[in-house]
Amino acid sequence: MVTGKGGTGKTTVAAALALALARGGHRTLLVEVEGRQGIAQLFDIPPLPYEERRIADTPDGGEVRALAVDAEEALLEYLELFYRLGRAGRALRRFGAIDFATTIAPGLRDILLTGKVKEATTRTVDGRRFYRAVVLDAPPTGRIGRFLNVTAEAARLAKVGPIKTQSEGVAAVLRSPMTAVHLVTLLEEMPVQETVDAAEELTALGLPVGKVIVNATQPPLLSAERISQAELRRGLAAAELPTDRLTVAGLHAEAKAYAVRRRLQESLRVELADLNRPMVELPLLSEGVDRKALDRLADALLAG
Secondary structure, eight states: OEEESTTSOHHHHHHHHHHHHHTTTOEEEEEEOSSSOHHHHHHTOOOOOSSOEEEEEOTTSOEEEEEEOOHHHHHHHHHHHHHOOTHHHHHHHHTTHHHHHHHHOHHHHHHHHHHHHHHHHHOEETTEESOSEEEEEOOOHHHHHHHHHHHHHHHHHOOSSHHHHHHHHHHHHHTSTTOOEEEEEOSSHHHHHHHHHHHHHHHHTTOOEEEEEEEEEOOOSOSSSOOOHHHHHHHHHHTTOOOOHHHHHHHHHHHHHHHHHHHHHHHHHHHHHTTOSOEEEEEOOTTOOOHHHHHHHHHHHHHO
C-alpha cells in the first residue's frame, strides 16, 4: 500500500512500484480506490472500469493490470457473493439504497474497498497466487489509519455473519507479513510531519509500516554552502555573463536562500531517519511523468 500527503506523488510512486514488481515475468495489480482515475491519467488510457485491465508490460514478459474499485459495484458484488441477490441486488441501485447504505454506514465503504484488494491479493489459480503483488494507491496519510483499521472495528462490532467473516479476513491480511504500508513524502515540513504522524498511527494500530519514500529529490546545486559576491562575479565573468552589481547581488541573495532550504531539507531527512524505517530517495522528474520516467522510478525503487 502506498500513501502520502496529497501532492507528494503517491499515485506515481504506486505505479512505478507495480512496474518494478512485475519485472522478471511477473504479474502485478495496481488498484485505486478514490475515484480519481489517477492511474488512467498517468498511463494515458481511457478511464478504468470496475474490472481488471492490462495496462503495461515489461520488456522481460511481466505485466501490470489495473483496477479502479467502485464502492457501489463492490457492494453489488458483495450482495451477490454472500446473499445471492443477483438482479434484486442491482435493483437497489434504482432506489438509491446503495448510496443510503454507504452514507449511514461510512465504514462499510472502506470495508468493501479493502475487501476487493484482499480478494485480489489472496486469489489463486492452480494452487498459485494469481498476482505476485497487489499495489494499492491508498488514501492520503490523513485518512490512512481510519481507512485500514475500519475492518478491524467492524470485525469487533459484528458478532456473526458475512460482514464479520469478511472483516476478519481483510484485517488478517492487512496485519500480515505480506502487507507493507509505504509512506511517500517530499522534503517539506508539512508532508514530513504527516509522514511522521502516519507512521506513529499505523504502528499503534498494529499495521506494518514499510519504507519511507522521499520523492522528487535533487542533487545539491551548489558545491559550497557559503559563496561570496566576489566568487559569483568571477564565475559570471568566466561564463561571459553580466557582472554588474545588481546581477551579482540578486544571485547572491538566491544562493543564500537556497542554502537555507538545503539546511531545512537536511534537518527533515534526520527527522525521517528517526522513524527507523528503510528510506528510499527518488529523483525529481523535471520533464514530467511518462512511461520512461516511470521505469526510471522503478529502477530507483528496486535499487533501494
